[in-house]
Amino acid sequence: MTLRRLRTLRTLLAGAAALVLTAAAAGCGGADAPNAAVRPDGSVDLSKVTLRIGDQKGGQQALLGAAGELDGLPYKVTWNQFTSGPPLLEAVHAGALDFGAVGNTPPVFAAAAGSDIKIVAAADIGLTGQAVLVPKDSPIRTPADLKGKRIGVAKGSSAHYHLLTVLKKAGLGFADIQPQYLAPPDAMAALSRGGLDAWAIWDPYTAQGQTQAGARVLVDGRGYTTGYNLIVAAEKALEDKAKVAALRDYLTRQRRALVWANANVKGWGAVWSRDTGLPLAVAEEAARRRAARLIKVDDALVRNEQLVADAFRDEKLIPGSVDIAKFVDRRFNDIEVENK
Template sequence: MLFTTGCAATAQDTPAAEVVLKVGDQKGGAKSVLTAAGLLNDFPYKIEWSTFTSGPPLLEAASAGAIDVGGVGNTPPIFAAAANAKIAAVGASQGQVEADAILVQESSPLKTVADLKGKNIAVAKGSSAHGQVLLTLRKAGLTTKDVTLNFLQPSDAYSAFTQGKVDAWAVWDPYTAQAQQEAKARVLATGEGLSNGYGFQVAGRKALDDKGKNPAIKEYLIRYYKAQKWADTHREEWAKAWSAETGLKYEVALAAVNRNGDQAVKIDDRLIKSEQELADAFTEDRTLPGKVDFAKFVDTRFQGDLA
């Protein structure tokens, strides 16, 4: 059953000028694409941005009420749900998973996923890359207990990878493109055929219970998914803006843009089933201590507006 209780999105007791929407973001994320698409120019609410290195710390902040809403990949909400975080997925998108990669150095002797047995893999704990590692290993008949996972955020993982301190690195774009172009990384495996490619906008329960913030969250979600559409049809323009915002080389940004193109999708039974299967895989791997009921961490109140 979908979680739909709470204040109606249309209720607004607080004037827009007094509402401050606190948004969690990641490198080259929502702020960059909304700015490039020109969709922040007349945004009727004040936004306070906070940048996070990956999804898990962003959701910790959302659960604590430090931010109201933010974007993450397919795995962070599962780990947050396992910790009974006070969050709910309120919007979803789906994209290509070619950039969700397990990378090795160009000269690495590792040729197949089976070769990872007994090796060290750098990955951000609870990130979408963590999910991809789990599924990739499982397909090869391995578990996460057959490797050593070095839980590192992307910047630290990049250093460890380039210095040869780990055997492989599981990550997403733009880090995948950056490692390929600047460190000559080789792709050992991608998420194709394994990862569901979902990404989520997730809100804190405190924000969802705030009548004044609900219209701001709704407006933000509508504009964010419009910006995704813009980016998909203005790829070179988006890559230039992304490069300028993040300091990434234009070639890195363009490579990442050309193999992504996330688009809004409905939060429906099919999506929930896919996320539940991923959650169950983590439980079976004993990475999570118990069963997660993903449907309890979904709120569909904005779906009609996002359609």
């Protein structure tokens, strides 16, 4: 094929690709296309809205379902399961999800990577289920004993920050250990077969490690970290009037469900047991120690999240500084639900 014919073919292929993309945009609704869920008078038809939600094991779907808050939803919902917060927020940034629930650290790593995300709601859960586990007969007795040890942790997760604070209080840093960046199921398997000296993790995996691997808690989260459970949304979703209306309804239900779980530990534990495969007694204990306190996306939350960001910056685990204030959206703070 001559160079001239090759250039012509490339031009034709490029033109065909452009036509396909234009047709796809027209079929799916381009940026300037009207939103079918928004009526001419500006009101929203929620029946035409679909929320794409990222979830984790024993998470939002199980909680809202147990509390009866998924009954009679006026909009559609699709659920997508993840092993931890960092990949969930990658999906939010990529446009595959509208929002999801994560711990205190994934938004920091997402922000450091330039993700288009905003923290829109928050709760503070109990810290006894946030733990550094070690094998039952391990000689490790204090955080200082972690020096030089192989420690499993999900990179960019709440456990990552918890581990960092535990090490720091013991006069150590990540350079003093052998971090093993593993998803929770892989870390669980590694701890069980002796491939890890310790594991930084959260419930329900903490409970699973205690019951199925016979692990013991070296230290929990009290005095080290926050128990933030954060709802993080895509900026694109927050620019969509219809999705914002559906998200407001969802957040109201989600916050009612958290209050319900605090008052119905046995009922929530039973659902959590079925959802996670944990023994009933263990699931109930995990549910009890994750009791949530509803909080707002306020200055205190921004300050505490900034501490997380600064700690990872100082350890050179994220590139440069992150201004957390730029990654919050306070418009849903007016949602009032009784906090028992």
